[in-house]
Amino acid sequence: MSDTDTKIQEAIANPQNMGEMSDADSVGTVGNPECGDMVRMWLKFDEKDGKKVIDKASFQSFGCQTAIAVASMATEMLKGKTVEEAQALDSKDLSAPLGPLPPMKIHCGEMVEGALRDALNGDSEASANEEPSPVAGNTLLGDMNNRVESSGKLKVVTLEEGEEQVL
Ligand code: FES
Numbered sequence: 001m002s003d004t005d006t007k008i009q010e011a012i013a014n015p016q017n018m019g020e021m022s023d024a025d026s027v028g029t030v031g032n033p034e035c036g037d038m039v040r041m042w043l044k045f046d047e048k049d050g051k052k053v054i055d056k057a058s059f060q061s062f063g064c065q066t067a068i069a070v071a072s073m074a075t076e077m078l079k080g081k082t083v084e085e086a087q088a089l090d091s092k093d094l095s096a097p098l099g100p101l102p103p104m105k106i107h108c109g110e111m112v113e114g115a116l117r118d119a120l121n122g123d124s125e126a127s128a129n130e131e132p133s134p135v136a137g138n139t140l141l142g143d144m145n146n147r148v149e150s151s152g153k154l155k156v157v158t159l160e161e162g163e164e165q166v167l
Helices: 003-013 065-078 083-087 091-098 103-122 140-151
Strands: 026-031 038-048 051-062
Touching: 003 065, 003 091, 026 103, 038 065, 038 103, 051 065, 051 083, 065 091, 065 103, 083 103, 091 103
Parallel strands: none
Antiparallel strands: 026 038, 038 051
């Protein structure tokens, strides 16, 4: 087993920040049509020294072990980062604690990056003071079920806030 495989096994044995965040300010979802996996990431922001920083991040993943491991690492890494710093992170940065991913697993890290970008883009300054985002309480499983039921097959797209309210 490679060093990276060992680290992935360790990460999924004790994943950090897994689960939806009910008081999130923003949520992002992304998936891969090839493997059918999905990752959703929630972000909660705070202000520090006049800058908007990520107070906490959490994720849900219906994906392979690598995606779960990268998401776990990423949500730890994001704590305390400014939005600008988080935007500068790519999938390589997010998966760096695991070591270099094998070519066939690179998209797993990219999916986590995609969920982060979607969450960062979906954030609005006012969202923390408005009604809670309708997506924040949605589970990824429920969303996937809706998509499977309505389309007959899982179609993976980047979701806009509110778009997934198909109940
Ligand atoms: Fe698709 Fe890992 S195999 S996310």
